[in-house]
Amino acid sequence: MAGIEFQNICKSFGSAKVMENLNLTIEDGKFTVLVGPSGCGKTTLLRIIAGIGPASSGRCLMDGKDITDLEPAKRGIAMVFQNYALYPTMNVRENIVFGLKNIRMPKEERDKLVNEYSQIVGLLDQLQKSPSQLSGGQRQRVALARAMVKTPKIFLMDEPLSNLDAKLRVQMRGELIELQKRLGATFVYVTHDQVEAMSMADTIVLMNKGEIQQKGSPEEIYDDPNNVFTAQFIGTPPMNLLAMENGCRLGYRPEVVRLCREHAAAGYCAAGNIVTREMLGSETHYKVRLRDGDVMVKTQDKSFCAGEAVYISVAAGDMYFFGPDEQRIREGHARYRECLEAAGGAL
Amino acid sequence: MKRMRVKFLAVSGSVLSVLLLLGGALLIKIAGISDIPQAGFPGALLGGRYFLIILGVVLGVASTCLGSTAVEGGLQKKRYFPYLLIAPAMVFLLIFVVYPILNVLFLSFFRGSVQNPTKEFVGLKNYIALSEKSQFIVSVKNTFFYAAIFVTLVIVCSLLMALWLFDDRKINKFSQTAVFTPHLIATVSCAFIWRWIMDFNDYGVLNTVLSLFGISPVPWLESSKTAMWAIIVMNVWKNIGYYTLILIAAMKNIPAEIFEAAVLDNASRTKRFFKIILPMISPQLFVTLILLTIGSFNVFDSVNAMTAGGPGSSTEVIARFIYLFAFGNVNSLGLGCSAAVFLMSIQLVLTAAYFKLLARRVHY
Amino acid sequence: MQEEARRCLRRFIRRLPGDLLKLAIVLCFVFPFYWMICTAFKSYAEAIRVPVTFWPEQFSTDGITSILGARNVDVLQYLTNSVLITFGTILLQMIILIPAAYAFARFRFFGKNVYFALVLLALMIPMQVTYITVYLTMADWNLLGTLWPQILPHGANAFGIFLLRQGFKQVPDEIIESAQMDSASQLQIILQIMVPMCKSSILTIMLFSFVGTWNNYFWPLVMTNSEAVRPLTMMLVRVLDSELGTRWNEIMAANLLIVIPVLLVYVFTSGKIIKAFTYNGIK
Numbered sequence: 005m006a007g008i009e010f011q012n013i014c015k016s017f018g019s020a021k022v023m024e025n026l027n028l029t030i031e032d033g034k035f036t037v038l039v040g041p042s043g044c045g046k047t048t049l050l051r052i053i054a055g056i057g058p059a060s061s062g063r064c065l066m067d068g069k070d071i072t073d074l075e076p077a078k079r080g081i082a083m084v085f086q087n088y089a090l091y092p093t094m095n096v097r098e099n100i101v102f103g104l105k106n107i108r109m110p111k112e113e114r115d116k117l118v119n120e121y122s123q124i125v126g127l128l129d130q131l132q133k134s135p136s137q138l139s140g141g142q143r144q145r146v147a148l149a150r151a152m153v154k155t156p157k158i159f160l161m162d163e164p165l166s167n168l169d170a171k172l173r174v175q176m177r178g179e180l181i182e183l184q185k186r187l188g189a190t191f192v193y194v195t196h197d198q199v200e201a202m203s204m205a206d207t208i209v210l211m212n213k214g215e216i217q218q219k220g221s222p223e224e225i226y227d228d229p230n231n232v233f234t235a236q237f238i239g240t241p242p243m244n245l246l247a248m249e250n251g252c253r254l255g256y257r258p259e260v261v262r263l264c265r266e267h268a269a270a271g272y273c274a275a276g277n278i279v280t281r282e283m284l285g286s287e288t289h290y291k292v293r294l295r296d297g298d299v300m301v302k303t304q305d306k307s308f309c310a311g312e313a314v315y316i317s318v319a320a321g322d323m324y325f326f327g328p329d330e331q332r333i334r335e336g337h338a339r340y341r342e343c344l345e346a347a348g349g350a351l
Numbered sequence: 352m353k354r355m356r357v358k359f360l361a362v363s364g365s366v367l368s369v370l371l372l373l374g375g376a377l378l379i380k381i382a383g384i385s386d387i388p389q390a391g392f393p394g395a396l397l398g399g400r401y402f403l404i405i406l407g408v409v410l411g412v413a414s415t416c417l418g419s420t421a422v423e424g425g426l427q428k429k430r431y432f433p434y435l436l437i438a439p440a441m442v443f444l445l446i447f448v449v450y451p452i453l454n455v456l457f458l459s460f461f462r463g464s465v466q467n468p469t470k471e472f473v474g475l476k477n478y479i480a481l482s483e484k485s486q487f488i489v490s491v492k493n494t495f496f497y498a499a500i501f502v503t504l505v506i507v508c509s510l511l512m513a514l515w516l517f518d519d520r521k522i523n524k525f526s527q528t529a530v531f532t533p534h535l536i537a538t539v540s541c542a543f544i545w546r547w548i549m550d551f552n553d554y555g556v557l558n559t560v561l562s563l564f565g566i567s568p569v570p571w572l573e574s575s576k577t578a579m580w581a582i583i584v585m586n587v588w589k590n591i592g593y594y595t596l597i598l599i600a601a602m603k604n605i606p607a608e609i610f611e612a613a614v615l616d617n618a619s620r621t622k623r624f625f626k627i628i629l630p631m632i633s634p635q636l637f638v639t640l641i642l643l644t645i646g647s648f649n650v651f652d653s654v655n656a657m658t659a660g661g662p663g664s665s666t667e668v669i670a671r672f673i674y675l676f677a678f679g680n681v682n683s684l685g686l687g688c689s690a691a692v693f694l695m696s697i698q699l700v701l702t703a704a705y706f707k708l709l710a711r712r713v714h715y
Numbered sequence: 716m717q718e719e720a721r722r723c724l725r726r727f728i729r730r731l732p733g734d735l736l737k738l739a740i741v742l743c744f745v746f747p748f749y750w751m752i753c754t755a756f757k758s759y760a761e762a763i764r765v766p767v768t769f770w771p772e773q774f775s776t777d778g779i780t781s782i783l784g785a786r787n788v789d790v791l792q793y794l795t796n797s798v799l800i801t802f803g804t805i806l807l808q809m810i811i812l813i814p815a816a817y818a819f820a821r822f823r824f825f826g827k828n829v830y831f832a833l834v835l836l837a838l839m840i841p842m843q844v845t846y847i848t849v850y851l852t853m854a855d856w857n858l859l860g861t862l863w864p865q866i867l868p869h870g871a872n873a874f875g876i877f878l879l880r881q882g883f884k885q886v887p888d889e890i891i892e893s894a895q896m897d898s899a900s901q902l903q904i905i906l907q908i909m910v911p912m913c914k915s916s917i918l919t920i921m922l923f924s925f926v927g928t929w930n931n932y933f934w935p936l937v938m939t940n941s942e943a944v945r946p947l948t949m950m951l952v953r954v955l956d957s958e959l960g961t962r963w964n965e966i967m968a969a970n971l972l973i974v975i976p977v978l979l980v981y982v983f984t985s986g987k988i989i990k991a992f993t994y995n996g997i998k
Contacts, residue, residue, distance in 0.1 A: 056611045061722075077617035089608035093630035093714040102626070103616035150616075361825065432901060433822040437830055440815035443871035448837040451848035458847070468851060515737070522734055529741040532748070535977050537930030539948050540970045544747045547754065547963050553765040556750055588744065649841040652932045656951070670843040674937065677847050684847070691844040698839065 006067040006157040007032035008053055013062035015048055023214035035184045035191045039201035040211035046194045050160050054083050082151035083160040088143045090135040097131040100150045121149045141172045161193045177204055198238050210234055232330040244299040248346045253326040258302035260322035268317040272347050281310045292316055364414025371407030459688035468684055477689035490667040498647040504587050505594055513598035531592030542656035545585040572658055575665035582653050582666060601635040633713040641705050645698045669694050755967040762964040778968030788953050797946040801928045803866040805921055811870050816879030817905055837873035846937045864938040875920040882916030883909055947973045
């Protein structure tokens with residue numbers, strides 16, 4: 005079980021610089037998720053940890069030791085690839101055992117480990133099959149078993165669930181969380197799916213264009229975003245953002261909006277029309293057109309119809325403000341009062 | 352079922368047409384070339400002797416059409432169309448590939464010449480003569496020697512080159528191109544160039560260069576011990592680039608992730624090669640092996656241009672034997688044909704052997 | 716940045732021995748060509764001089780002029796023959812192969828597998844065997860004094876059918892279906908859809924044919940009785956026959972004529988040839 009530290013990592017592909025002076029610490033024993041849109045650098049970071057796509061400059065430390073120039077196989081890590089990367093010409097058992105054979109583990113020890121871990125993933129009776137005979141989910145488990153059997157300090161996973169169907173994905177999500185708790189190892193998990201990130205992570209590292217936007221627990225990321233990107237990446241539908249007169253932006257999440265048919269007495273209240281209504285069963289999503297823009301509202305109230313004129317109101321404590329530099333303006337910030345007043349007056 | 356009956360008719364019609372074709376060809380051969388009317392190409396076609404062949408073709412076409420009625424849809428205009436498309440190709444293949452094989456086999460049972468290929472029927476005498484003719488035995492031995500060494504060298508060296516020049520770097524691309532270029536040049540040209548290089552006179556560059564390394568000059572093409580090796584070297588030089596490129600293309604088909612997983616699994620380079628690369632390129636390697644082997648038995652150009660079979664008969668090969676005897680000597684057409692049949696049989700047997708021995712080690 | 720530079724330097728040094736070896740091997744492979752060109756531009760005296768010169772001390776076009784002017788070697792005739800044979804073969808093949816490959820790729824018909832097996836069979840039969848009968852057939856048809864025996868037998872190029880079939884198979888069905896809905900005739904489909912979409916496959920075949928036919932030595936050797944119909948590859952032996960003994964500078968000059976067109980085509984298609992030759996996709 006080991007923690008990872010990145011110091012001033014820079015990475016270029018040819019002449020294109022994708023990452024500059026990135027610093028990050030990944031805690032030992034936790035389930036850390038690197039999440040972000042395509043090309044944000046999350047897989048790049050993962051591969052730097054693995055050693056199969058080394059950084060152009062900077063250092064990577066594991067447990068305090070500099071592993072920047074260490075061979076991948078000697079780092080005590082295991083990786084599960086997006087397309088599983090199973091060896092197609094070997095059967096399941098050989099796939100799992102390949103790494104162990106290469107470090108010359110004695111046969112009894114090898115067999116014991118193989119049986120133990122193939123039982124954990126439920127593949128004990130599939131050991132003789134070849135990967136082409138297995139379903140997607142089964143191949144996933146083989147890749148997992150292959151990783152686990154090396155008893156690594158760190159598990160790296162590169163979007164392992166993205167090739168599975170929706171139902172299987174949800175099931176595997178739960179299994180992976182359980183697995184991490186059981187093994188107590190450090191999991192570094194890469195995904196572009198924010199729902200996956202929120203549900204699985206102890207710590208989320210949100211990235212965009214080679215930079216870390218925010219690092220924190222799911223609650224922190226959701227309730228206390230540092231910037232516009234974080235605020236809008238996490239959460240479905242994304243946070244509503246409206247421009248204010250003082251150049252800053254006002255944001256609030258769809259589920260804190262209250263819909264009413266009369267103007268509220270005090271506080272932020274805006275008039276508008278319902279443009280669309282999506283009734284999803286347990287909740288209803290409305291798109292409301294205000295003077296300043298469109299906002300999404302998520303509520304359990306199904307009574308409103310499209311075209312209806314409504315008033316929306318948001319409590320001051322549920323409001324987020326972002327400056328012209330897209331950074332968050334929190335309570336205690338110089339401009340907070342000013343923004344609050346500007347919002348309160350926005351009708 | 353009516354469909355089954357139609358299918359049966361169609362198949363039997365096809366078989367009958369093939370028999371007619373063969374019979375017609377046989378008849379022509381027995382009648383001999385000297386009786387051919389002097390009308391030239393179009394006239395000969397319409398002459399009576401080709402009647403059976405024309406009948407066979409017509410019957411073949413008819414039965415194929417009949418057969419196509421057994422397929423769903425029945426007899427529609429567009430059913431004929433594919434046959435029209437492949438007809439020219441099939442006619443050419445029939446005349447220039449299928450018929451020659453059968454004809455050569457047929458002629459091998461005769462003693463004849465170009466003017467009269469079927470002068471005298473001798474049964475298996477030609478084959479027996481082959482087994483007694485030292486010139487033939489030597490050429491068979493030499494050909495096998497050449498094939499074995501050539502194929503082994505090419506496969507091993509191409510594999511090594513492919514591994515070496517695999518990464519996407521400018522110097523590798525450049526090397527690939529350079530190594531490939533000899534393949535584009537005519538074998539005879541290469542043969543003459545190397546003959547000039549390996550000249551045993553003092554102006555032969557190869558020996559000059561070797562002497563710089565302290566190796567005494569070798570009579571490459573003049574000594575029966577080294578002549579075959581010289582030819583092998585030339586052919587390996589010519590062919591390595593092509594097979595290296597094929598193998599590199601095959602290796603590039605392996606997903607990069609598998610290599611990365613292998614690296615993480617602590618696999619040494621040798622392990623990576625034998626357990627991953629080799630199995631995953633085995634289909635292409637298998638086909639390459641077969642084509643290489645078959646091709647190597649046909650070696651002729653380089654031998655003819657470099658040594659003409661000498662010195663002595665140390666570089667005589669089967670293809671040269673066929674060439675010398677089919678049209679060379681009087682009345683030895685049958686002998687040449689029997690050697691040709693022998694050549695084809697070896698290639699067939701080897702292909703079958705490859706399939707039997709290696710097919711199950713090929714991963715698809 | 717300093718770290719990056721240091722890492723680059725380390726990598727360069729690590730790779731240096733391997734790269735040098737690669738260059739050495741490239742040199743070995745290319746040297747015969749260099750030697751050919753070098754010799755072609757030497758005078759005969761210098762060519763056989765001992766010790767050898769690796770660069771012509773006296774640039775001489777003796778070799779070239781003597782073969783161009785030689786009495787027993789009509790270079791223009793050989794060249795013309797080579798060109799005619801090569802282009803004739805390519806043309807014939809295009810006419811024969813494209814429809815056949817199209818049929819095998821996109822139609823289902825009774826006996827298709829049998830006919831295709833025929834094609835595969837043709838792939839494996841060497842010309843060193845078939846030539847005997849083909850010669851007799853050509854004699855039968857009175858074609859021996861013409862260029863036809865070198866063109867016709869190669870009309871049905873089995874390898875070409877194979878490759879083109881692969882190419883045609885990759886054209887998406889939808890495109891053909893929408894053309895059919897636009898009531899396009901079969902000829903239109905072939906000429907206006909399949910051929911343009913498979914340009915690379917067709918170019919591949921043409922390059923293969925070009926190189927194979929231009930460089931062919933065995934077939935002209937056995938199919939021709941007179942110099943009038945022989946191509947460039949047969950010229951070399953004639954040059955060898957000259958009364959003054961083996962004049963290597965002339966032979967190399969003759970070689971130039973055979974080699975340069977192919978190299979030109981190679982440079983012209985800028986490496987497409989390499990892709991063409993390795994576009995095998997055999998599995």
